[in-house]
Amino acid sequence: MSTLPSAIVNQDEQYLVDNARRRKQLSIWFYFLCVAIALISVVILVVLMVSIWSQGQSRLTTDLLTRAHSELEIERSGMWPAILGSLFVCGTCALVALPLGVGTAVFLEEFKPTQKVLRWIHGFVQLNIANLAGVPSIVYGLLGLTVFVYMFNVFGQIRVNESAGMEIMGYKHFYQVLTLEPGHVVFAPQTDPTVRQITFDEPFQAVDPDGNPIEISIWTPGTPKPTDPEIRRRTVRSGAIGGTITERNWYYFRLPFDKSFLSGGLTLALVILPIIIIAAQESLRGVPSSLREASMGLGATTWQTVRDVSLPAALPGIMTGSILAMGRAIGEAAPILVVMGAAVAKSSGPQHLMDDAVTMPVLIFNWAGRQQDEFKELSAAAIIVLLVILLLLNSTAIYIRQKVQKAQS
Amino acid sequence: MFFQINSRSTPLTGKHTIGCIALASSLLIGLSGCGSKSDAPTSTESAAESGSTAAVSNLTGTIKINGSSTVQPIANAVKEEFAKLYPNVNVSVDGKGTGNGFKMFWDKETDISDASRPIKPGEFETCKDNGVEFIEIPVAYDGLTIVVHPKNDWVKSLTIDQLKKIFVAGDAAKQWSDVDPSWPEEKIEIFSPGTGSGTYDYFREVVIGKSEASLRNDMNLNEDDNVLVNGVAGNPYAIGFFGVAYYEESKDKLKAVEIVNPKDDKAYLPTPENIASGAYAPFSRPLFIYVSTASLPRAEIATFVSYFLENAPQLCERVGYVRLPDEIMQRAAKNLDEENTGTHYVDGEGNSRSGAVADIYQPENLTK
Known part of the structure; x- marks a missing residue:
């Protein structure tokens, strides 16, 4: 009693009224403070959007969506290869990170071990995942460089003129040699892949683009040179050198992955894996244990319970986490720069599994750093496109999630 | 009860799987669709439809370039024009910086190294130790x-x-x-x-x-x-x-x-x-490309480098740099033609030379 003000103890009416008014006022002030704090972030977002829109809207043309980066016609530069590249990189990332992430979360939440040693391992994994979520993405970039791009050099190095690492499938090697007709080349099949260059001194068999053999004759300087373009196209100068070129199918596969979109996607998968695991764990934890117990009580195995009870119930939460994680993946520039480099002038999307790619954030980063005003405007326009694509992807995922939720209820 | 739970959740898992498969297959379809234009011996049909003066070539291959981000716009511009004549050649131009570029160059990861300064004696030594020989070609002034x-x-x-x-x-x-x-x-x-x-x-x-x-x-x-x-x-x-x-x-x-x-x-x-x-001395610097001689016998590299040399003066001006005098470009063309390897910027004792490019880029200064 002694801690209360004497006015309360004495039931001083005037004091009680004043006190209540003061507290109510404070409460109102606090409410406005909260609104103001919440508005700050919205205001910043609006300022950002407006400034980017005002800078970039004049460059939002079909050229931007359909053409590639151009150094000579800046105003007609586009980001189509970057859009494709980002989709491929993020597609790879999703294909790898989602099953792995959800799988890990299921293991951590649904298969809690009882033995002491196993429990210790379990706790160790859990601790590591929490730590990994805080690692900066550039560190993952360096990891990806060693693990995916070079693979510790155990499969050999990729070197121009020497070796292409360990090629596994989807390739055919040819020797490419210039004919007497300027700009025209013929291809001779390669039999020994270790011989990267050969010299042609005698007539040989080459193949045309359809794979049919054609006879190639040799012209020795000093003898009459053929003039008919058709014959010149089938004649090679004596001593001409054929260098290796590789015909690659889309499923071309080799180790190490080099600076390919596959390396980029796998690295991004590492970046978002902890986020997906933690989100999936949280939503699995949110499934009432009564559901699981009911399932177990009916004689279902743990796997059956996970498959038919826990996972379906947790799916909306898992999808929300995955959407957020993919949003981060599509916007990451730092690890992509480290792993794939910044060859922004690429004019097409990836052609095969081992092809390099340019992604939207890397292109935006490059454009924003250029001195020409056109490029700065283009980078603002590209940011708008990136945001729209991000929104499209997210709303598709949210739509699917709603469908799932509806089907579930 | 168990069956009820089971039947209720089956459609979900089913849909989820389909979603995954759809995602996977769309990725693959996208790949195979693009794959048809791979950088391999493809048809020469495009040659016929080209109305320009030069016929489109069937030359193919991959060219890897890395190095100075200052030179990157020039290399990109050359690549852009080159691709109109030789659409099947895949030229990849990255810009990790001059020093990093040389590192990849002596590791034999690149065919051509862009540089916004001449090669340093230490870098030249490492190239020699790794058996990488090159032709030094100035391409523009900055x-x-x-x-x-x-x-x-x-x-x-x-x-x-x-x-x-x-x-x-x-x-x-x-x-x-x-x-x-x-x-x-x-x-x-x-x-x-x-x-x-x-x-x-x-x-x-x-x-x-x-x-x-x-x-x-x-x-x-x-x-x-x-x-x-x-x-x-x-x-x-x-x-x-x-x-x-x-x-x-x-x-x-x-x-x-x-x-x-x-x-x-x-x-x-x-x-x-x-x-x-050369009046704005000493702050006008030449920009270079270094071409590996091991790559030069390849038809696509030889074609690209001579194209680079021929067109660098016009193209560098269009991306904001200053063209080199014809005299220097001719010396560079001669070096390329005769495959004169080595640098002009390091002397026999391993010290670097400095001065105007017109004085240094002389045949007698070439160190192998």
Whole structure:
């Protein structure tokens, strides 16, 4: 009693009224403070959007969506290869990170071990995942460089003129040699892949683009040179050198992955894996244990319970986490720069599994750093496109999630 | 009860799987769709439909280029024009910096290395140790511009000695009045490109030379040249330096300082004429490409490099650089034709040479 003000103890009416008014006022002030704090972030977002829109809207043309980066016609530069590249990189990332992430979360939440040693391992994994979520993405970039791009050099190095690492499938090697007709080349099949260059001194068999053999004759300087373009196209100068070129199918596969979109996607998968695991764990934890117990009580195995009870119930939460994680993946520039480099002038999307790619954030980063005003405007326009694509992807995922939720209820 | 749960959740899991498969297959379809245009022996149909003067070639292959981000726009421009004639050749131009570029070059990861400064003796040694031989080809001039705020009315021109006072560590000038007593007593704010850039290296070499001294470490360093432009534009007492292409784009915000040529004691502005004539010395620098001779027998490399050499003068001007005199381009063409390997910028004893490109890029200076 002694801690209360004497006015309360004495039931001083005037004091009680004043006190209540003061507290109510404070409460109102606090409410406005909260609104103001919440508005700050919205205001910043609006300022950002407006400034980017005002800078970039004049460059939002079909050229931007359909053409590639151009150094000579800046105003007609586009980001189509970057859009494709980002989709491929993020597609790879999703294909790898989602099953792995959800799988890990299921293991951590649904298969809690009882033995002491196993429990210790379990706790160790859990601790590591929490730590990994805080690692900066550039560190993952360096990891990806060693693990995916070079693979510790155990499969050999990729070197121009020497070796292409360990090629596994989807390739055919040819020797490419210039004919007497300027700009025209013929291809001779390669039999020994270790011989990267050969010299042609005698007539040989080459193949045309359809794979049919054609006879190639040799012209020795000093003898009459053929003039008919058709014959010149089938004649090679004596001593001409054929260098290796590789015909690659889309499923071309080799180790190490080099600076390919596959390396980029796998690295991004590492970046978002902890986020997906933690989100999936949280939503699995949110499934009432009564559901699981009911399932177990009916004689279902743990796997059956996970498959038919826990996972379906947790799916909306898992999808929300995955959407957020993919949003981060599509916007990451730092690890992509480290792993794939910044060859922004690429004019097409990836052609095969081992092809390099340019992604939207890397292109935006490059454009924003250029001195020409056109490029700065283009980078603002590209940011708008990136945001729209991000929104499209997210709303598709949210739509699917709603469908799932509806089907579930 | 168990069956009820089971039947209720089956459609979900089913849909989820389909979603996954759809995602996977769309990725694969996308790949195979693009795969048809692979960089391999493809049909020559496009040659027939081309209405331009030169027929489209069936040349194919992959060319890997890395190195200076300053040279990257030139290489990109050449690639762009080259692709119109040789659409099946895949040219990849990255820009990780001159030093990193050389590292990849001697690791044999690239065919061509872009450089915004000549190769250093140490780098040249490592190339030799790794059995990498190259042809050194200058492709354009870049003028290094020293800029101040437009309201700065006291600095009209600077000599190398004054630049030393401002930029070299040790007893560096804190205030403008330390350089010249008639100048204001205000703190000098310096904006410089990052230490990893060829621009920083080049500036350091010109101002300090071969001595052990270093540039002062209280400068504002930034790899993004736009930051440097805005930094100098925002402070009347600031000074900074970067490539001439950047200055051309922000002439209204900055003032270029005339540099006193040590040879004739006259001050020159970094105009294209002064850079090309060599009057804007010592801050006009040549840009190079280094071509691996191991790659040169390949038809696609040989074609690309001769195309580069032929078209560099026109194309470099279109991306904001200054063309080299025809005389130097002819010497470079001769080196390429005769496959004269080695650098002109390192002498027999392993010391680097410095000076105007017209003097150094001479056949008798070539070191293998």
